[in-house]
Amino acid sequence: MKVQLISMDKQNPNANIPGDTPMSEYTVPETNFEVSDFFELDDWIEEDPAFVESGEPQNPGYTVNEVANSSGNSSVYLEGDSSSGGSRREKKELKELDKVAFKTKSEIEILDDGFKWRKYGKKMVKNSPNPRNYYKCSVEGCTVKKRVERDKDDQRYVVTTYEGIHNHQGPQL
DNA sequence: CGGCTTTGACCCGCGC
DNA sequence: GCGCGGGTCAAAGCCG
Numbered sequence: 001m002k003v004q005l006i007s008m009d010k011q012n013p014n015a016n017i018p019g020d021t022p023m024s025e026y027t028v029p030e031t032n033f034e035v036s037d038f039f040e041l042d043d044w045i046e047e048d049p050a051f052v053e054s055g056e057p058q059n060p061g062y063t064v065n066e067v068a069n070s071s072g073n074s075s076v077y078l079e080g081d082s083s084s085g086g087s088r089r090e091k092k093e094l095k096e097l098d099k100v101a102f103k104t105k106s107e108i109e110i111l112d113d114g115f116k117w118r119k120y121g122k123k124m125v126k127n128s129p130n131p132r133n134y135y136k137c138s139v140e141g142c143t144v145k146k147r148v149e150r151d152k153d154d155q156r157y158v159v160t161t162y163e164g165i166h167n168h169q170g171p172q173l
Numbered sequence: 174c175g176g177c178t179t180t181g182a183c184c185c186g187c188g189c
Numbered sequence: 190g191c192g193c194g195g196g197t198c199a200a201a202g203c204c205g
Contacts, residue, residue, distance in 0.1 A: 174205100175204105175205095176203105176204095176205090177202105177203085177204085177205100178201100178202080178203070178204095179199105179200100179201085179202075179203090180199100180200095180201095180202105181198100181199100181200100182197100182198085182199090182200105183196105183197080183198070183199100184195105184196085184197075184198090185194105185195090185196085185197100186193105186194095186195095186196105187192105187193090187194090188191105188192095188193090189190100189191090189192090189193105
């Protein structure tokens with residue numbers, strides 16, 4: 001599983017919205033923003049062959065996933081079961097999930113990335129004095145998850161980790 | 174009233 | 190086998 005760290009610091013002027021950059025570390029001049037503002041995810045990675053080959057259904061998914069996919073392993077997240085009785089056991093279906101972490105300098109950790117999230121858990125982690133929050137895309141059928149926590153070293157930063165692939169285009173409908 | 178938070182309990186994998 | 194760490198569930202409350 002891969003984790004990409006993208007740090008954004010308004011101090012750095014040489015910011016550039018990725019267009020075809022290697023996505024390792026970007027610096028975006030921002031103050032208070034919305035991820036969706038500078039994240040032209042759609043054209044950030046557009047048609048990643050690997051992504052396409054992974055047999056994704058309808059969707060272009062979200063960059064986040066594509067980024068991860070380009071890392072080499074495609075992942076198919078099957079929650080397997082939308083019927084009743086589904087339980088956590090279903091999860092074994094999961095392959096390796098791709099993850100992408102964003103590190104953002106921000107006061108608030110609820111950055112609006114255009115999707116509607118439903119929080120489903122909070123946890124205090126050992127290596128950090130800060131809690132970690134768990135969110136899930138509230139679109140039916142979409143199993144994308146997101147985790148948000150403050151950087152333990154720099155509380156000014158917020159680390160957001162996306163996991164999974166959206167099975168729908170834009171934000172919730 | 175319906176959807177989302179909250180929060181403690183529960184579950185699971187892993188290391189000892 | 191047990192305990193710990195981390196992730197998830199779900200009941201109840203909150204808020205629009």
